[in-house]
Structures are given as structure tokens and as C-alpha cells.
Amino acid sequence: MERRDVLKILEDLTDEDLKSILFLCRSLGIPSRDLESFTNGTDLYTHLEKRGHIKKDDNSLLPELLFHIGRRDLMMKMGVTPSGMKLDWENPSKIDRYWVFLYGLAQEIEDVNLEKMLFLLPDVNKNKIKSTLSFFIEMSKKEKVTKLNLGVLKDLLVNVNRYDLVKKLETFQEEEDFSHSVSETSPSDILLTPKHFETSAKIVLEAAEFSGKGKVIPTLNDIAEISEKLFKTSIKLTSPVAEQTPLSFEETGLASDYLTQPATPDVENIQLPRYPMDCNPRGFCIIINNKDFSQARLNEPDIGDRTGTDLDKDELVQTFKKFHFQVRVHENLTSEGMLDELKKIAKEDHKKFCAFFCCILSHGEDSCVLGVDGEKVLLQSLTSTVAGNNCAGLLYKPKVFIIQACQGNAEQLRCHLPQLGDLVQDGYGDTTDIPFEADILLALATVPGYYSYRSRTYGSWFIQTLCRLLNDDRYRKVDFSTLLILVNDAVSQKQAKMQMPEPRNRLRRLLYLD
Structure with a gap:
């Protein structure tokens, strides 16, 4: 032209x-x-x-x-x-479609809506705002409205009764999330949807024998009470190493709530202890956030950076501070650097603390994670740094490792099952690297041999789902192990790709963060 x-x-x-x-x-x-x-x-x-x-x-x-x-x-x-x-x-x-979306939204926000929204934001300089476009510009400068955080805007639209625009905002978030979903090994998320919670009850009830109309799936409120019932109706341990006979589902007393035939065993004196969590602060939460893999690319050109991992890091920091943990963040550590930081933390005084958490966000392979230098670190090497023989202050205390990383480079296949009874047993592959130390829990984003997924825009499926459940008041009575079952269910139902998280649980008691 x-x-x-x-x-x-x-x-x-x-x-x-x-x-x-x-x-x-x-x-x-x-x-x-x-x-x-x-x-x-x-x-x-x-x-x-x-x-x-x-x-x-x-x-x-x-x-x-x-x-x-x-x-x-x-x-x-x-x-x-x-x-x-x-x-x-x-x-x-x-x-960028985000700015196109904001522009379209601005055309539909009426002047009266804008006036009310400004009234709800007393700290915003109203002299600079002459239109809805200038409002979005000012909010963007102050980072109150960003591509990664539309929560404030959504709340404002709700408060001015523009539910039609709330729906459009939610649709945009869902579409944006799907379009940025990629695998964890080649730098990768989907948001949690409410329907996941109802179906998670199937896993909790898997141990029971159902027949015909005798099966009743619990509601969302029932799920939140399951852990409390387990606490009140399980075994009293007379010593830390006492061997107990596992209870059947019917013997726990839970069956009477969900089956037509009531359970009859006497469960008045059955009790499973909790880990004490009355310390303030609760303990250390170490977050290792490996994003920049430029060093690894010197030898492995195909290793990409982990765009979107900062979303997971920020969510974890906020969540564990809320539960009174001392949070320490380490960015872009080599394989040796990861081990060194954990060895340092093991030498600190943990006697005044109740628990230890370590969250590792990185690339990974079967039974290991990668440092930013591309070198592997076995999961067992990581967990052993704070095992009882290396850290006396954490003896008999829960030590939880949350691992957001691939465990291989295969995609999990879809399996269409006509009914619950057709479920097959999980295959855990080579378990030689599962730690045998007591009171350790490994929460892995995926099973050995497979990808995990992370959105460049919203973070990883696994971490974002876990943090959403931890921050949901409806699950305050749910212990951490049961919460991971709910995470398993939610992540496994995502349809863009298949992913199945895997908790490896060596805890001897119920763990509640609250």
C-alpha cells in the first residue's frame, strides 16, 4: 500500500x-x-x-x-x-488477546458501573481516570489488574452486578489457560472446576464393596468430614513402632454413613493420633524454583525454561505463610546447590518446630529432579538430607516434599471405563527410590515415566490445584493425605491432557496444617 x-x-x-x-x-x-x-x-x-x-x-x-x-x-x-x-x-x-479482551470489556462497562467501581477503590487516583480505558491503564500500572491476576476486576464486576461480564471474564481465563497448556519437560495447567470434588468421593469409598442401589456417593460437605471421622474412629497407637492390624472400611464406622447396611462394630475406643501442629511458626517451608535452564542448554539444547513457574512459587509462598510456616525461596539452583541448601537446613534447630515442607519446581525424570545445570538429583537423595539420622530435630515429625516436575517424557493415555468396578490397579513402576525413612511424604505431580503439565500463564495443574484446596475453608477439617487424594481426582479429570499425580506416603499419623 x-x-x-x-x-x-x-x-x-x-x-x-x-x-x-x-x-x-x-x-x-x-x-x-x-x-x-x-x-x-x-x-x-x-x-x-x-x-x-x-x-x-x-x-x-x-x-x-x-x-x-x-x-x-x-x-x-x-x-x-x-x-x-x-x-x-x-x-x-x-x-495480545488479553488487551483485546480488556478493550472489549471496556466497551460494555457503563459510566455508572465505572463510578461505582472507583468508589470501591479509594486508593486509586480518580483524576487520571477519564474513561474505562484509562481506568484499565491505571489499574495495570498499579498491577491491580494484570493478565495473571484478574481477581480484583472480577470482584469489582460482581459488586456492580455485572454478572454478564463476570461470565465473559471466566470464559476468557479458561480459553487462555487451555491455549497455554504445555508439557513440563518442554516448557506448561488447567483450572480446578467444582465438579471434581463430588467425584473424588469415589476414591475415598473404593475400599468398600458396593452392590446395586446400596452405593451412595457423599456430598461435598460429607467429603470435608471424612478425615475428622477417621480421626475419631481409628486405632490408638500404644508406641511409635507398634504394629497394628489394618481396619476394613466397614470397621472404621464410615460405611454406615454411605451404605444402606449400617456397620455394627464397637468403635468407641478407636483413635489415630495426629502430628502435633501447635508450634508458631510451624516450621520451615523451603521452595526451590528452577526457571532459567540456560546453563543446562549448553549441553542439552532442547531443555527449555519453565515459563509460568513463578505463579506456582507465589501461590506456595502465600499459602504456607498463611499456615504460619517460615518460607524461604531459592531461585535457579544447580543439582549440587539443591542438595547443599537442604543439608544447610538440616543443620538448623528444628526442635521448636512441628513439621518441615520442601517444594521443588523444576524439570525432572523418573525418580529425580533436574538442577538448572541439567544434572539429576535422586528424590531419595533429597529426602535423606532431613531423615531422622541426618536431622535429629525432625525425628518423629512430618517431612513433606512437594515435587512439581515431570517423571519421564511419555503422555498418559485416556482410559474410558464404563463403571467403577472396572478400575484396574495402579502400576507404580520401579519403586527403588521411594524413601523408607519414617514420617516422610512425597507428593509428586505425576507418576513415573510421564509428563506433568504447566501453563505459562496460570502455573502448573498440580501446584495450583493443591493450593486452591489448601486455601479453601471447606477443607480445613481434611488432613493432608486425604487432601492429596482430592488433588489426584481433580488433576486426573482434566481433559486437555492426561496427568495422574502420585503421593508416596510414609506418614504414621494424620497431618493437619491448620
Whole structure:
């Protein structure tokens, strides 16, 4: 297209058109001070050329911008029809769909809605806000509304009764999450949905024998009470090493709640102890967040960075601080660095603490995780650093390792089962690296040999699901081991890819974080 024709189109832009285009151009990484300095379309066009967004042989950015702001008349003057633009828009776009979404949302927020939203935000400088677009710009600058955090915006829309826009926001989040889902080994998430909780009861009731109409699936509230019932109706241990005969499902007394035939055993004196959790702080929570694998790529060019892992790190920090743990974050550790940090923490005084948690976010292979240098560390080597023989202060105390990493490079297959009775036994593969030390729990994102998945935008399926359940008040009465069963169920039902987490449990008592 001739440059003089482009000039005519730019001169036809109204002030509102220019403001809309400048808003969408924020997705291009142009500094705010530059965008706010432009007063006409020609200056902006020249700037876009200098930054390489518009090239002599590729002028597609301008018609795309015109398409988004509704100036189809100017777009057609460039020889691009609306129907043709729609086809192009379904392909990779130059404008981030997040900013397109915000722009569309702004067109539907009425002035009265904006006034109420500003009233709910007394710390926002209202003098800078002349429109909904400027409101989004100001909120973005203050990081109250970002691509990774739309919670504040959602709450505002709820408070002004714009539930139609809340639905659109939720749909955008779901679509964005699916589009960014990739495997953990080649840098990777899907959000938890409420239906997962009802079906998780099937796992809890798997030990029972059901027949015909005798089976009753518990409700969401029933699930939250299961752990409390287990605590009240299980075995009293007379010594830390006493060997007990496992109870059948019927003997626990739980069967009477969910089966038509009531259980009759006397369970008045049955009790399983909890780990004491009355310390404040509870103990250390170590988070190792391996994101940058540029060092590993010197030898293994295919190892990618773990984009999106900071979302998991932030969620874990917030969650464990809420439960009164002393949180320490270590970024981008080599294999030797990971072991060194755990050995250091083992030498600290844990006598005043009740528990220890370690969360490792990294790439991995079967029974190991990778440092940022690409070297492997066996899971058993990690857990042994705080085992009873190496850390006396944690003897008889729960030591939990949460591992977000692949355990291989295979994709798990789908299995369509007509009924619960057709379920097959899990295959755990080579278990030689499962730690035999007491009071240790390994919560793995996936079973040996398979991928785990992480969204570049929302974090990993496993960590995000775990943190959502831990922060949900409905599960305060659920012990940690049972909570991992609910995580298993939720993650296993994701449909974009198949993933099955795996807890390896050596705990001897019930563990409650609250």
C-alpha cells in the first residue's frame, strides 16, 4: 500500500480511535511514557515502524488494530475485508488477546458501573481516570489488574452486578489457560472446576464393596468430614513402632454413613493420633524454583525454561505463610546447590518446630529432579538430607516434599471405563527410590515415566490445584493425605491432557496444617 494512502487512513482516525489504538498497543511492550506522548496517528505509525512492528513488506498490524476498534471502513480501504480479517485473527495475532479482551470489556462497562467501581477503590487516583480505558491503564500500572491476576476486576464486576461480564471474564481465563497448556519437560495447567470434588468421593469409598442401589456417593460437605471421622474412629497407637492390624472400611464406622447396611462394630475406643501442629511458626517451608535452564542448554539444547513457574512459587509462598510456616525461596539452583541448601537446613534447630515442607519446581525424570545445570538429583537423595539420622530435630515429625516436575517424557493415555468396578490397579513402576525413612511424604505431580503439565500463564495443574484446596475453608477439617487424594481426582479429570499425580506416603499419623 502506498504511503500516501496510509496517511489518509491515519488522518481519518478520531481522537477516540487513537486512544483505543494506543490502548491496544500496550501489548507490544512500548513504554507507557512513549504511548502517552503521541497526539496523532502518524507519530504512532512512525514509532511502530522504528520498533519493527510495521515493516515494508508486512503492514498487517494496522488493519488488525482497525479491526479491533471497529473501524472496518478504514480497514477495507487497505484492501482487507472484515471476513478475511476474522480468518487471520484466528491465526497468531500481533496484539495480545488479553488487551483485546480488556478493550472489549471496556466497551460494555457503563459510566455508572465505572463510578461505582472507583468508589470501591479509594486508593486509586480518580483524576487520571477519564474513561474505562484509562481506568484499565491505571489499574495495570498499579498491577491491580494484570493478565495473571484478574481477581480484583472480577470482584469489582460482581459488586456492580455485572454478572454478564463476570461470565465473559471466566470464559476468557479458561480459553487462555487451555491455549497455554504445555508439557513440563518442554516448557506448561488447567483450572480446578467444582465438579471434581463430588467425584473424588469415589476414591475415598473404593475400599468398600458396593452392590446395586446400596452405593451412595457423599456430598461435598460429607467429603470435608471424612478425615475428622477417621480421626475419631481409628486405632490408638500404644508406641511409635507398634504394629497394628489394618481396619476394613466397614470397621472404621464410615460405611454406615454411605451404605444402606449400617456397620455394627464397637468403635468407641478407636483413635489415630495426629502430628502435633501447635508450634508458631510451624516450621520451615523451603521452595526451590528452577526457571532459567540456560546453563543446562549448553549441553542439552532442547531443555527449555519453565515459563509460568513463578505463579506456582507465589501461590506456595502465600499459602504456607498463611499456615504460619517460615518460607524461604531459592531461585535457579544447580543439582549440587539443591542438595547443599537442604543439608544447610538440616543443620538448623528444628526442635521448636512441628513439621518441615520442601517444594521443588523444576524439570525432572523418573525418580529425580533436574538442577538448572541439567544434572539429576535422586528424590531419595533429597529426602535423606532431613531423615531422622541426618536431622535429629525432625525425628518423629512430618517431612513433606512437594515435587512439581515431570517423571519421564511419555503422555498418559485416556482410559474410558464404563463403571467403577472396572478400575484396574495402579502400576507404580520401579519403586527403588521411594524413601523408607519414617514420617516422610512425597507428593509428586505425576507418576513415573510421564509428563506433568504447566501453563505459562496460570502455573502448573498440580501446584495450583493443591493450593486452591489448601486455601479453601471447606477443607480445613481434611488432613493432608486425604487432601492429596482430592488433588489426584481433580488433576486426573482434566481433559486437555492426561496427568495422574502420585503421593508416596510414609506418614504414621494424620497431618493437619491448620
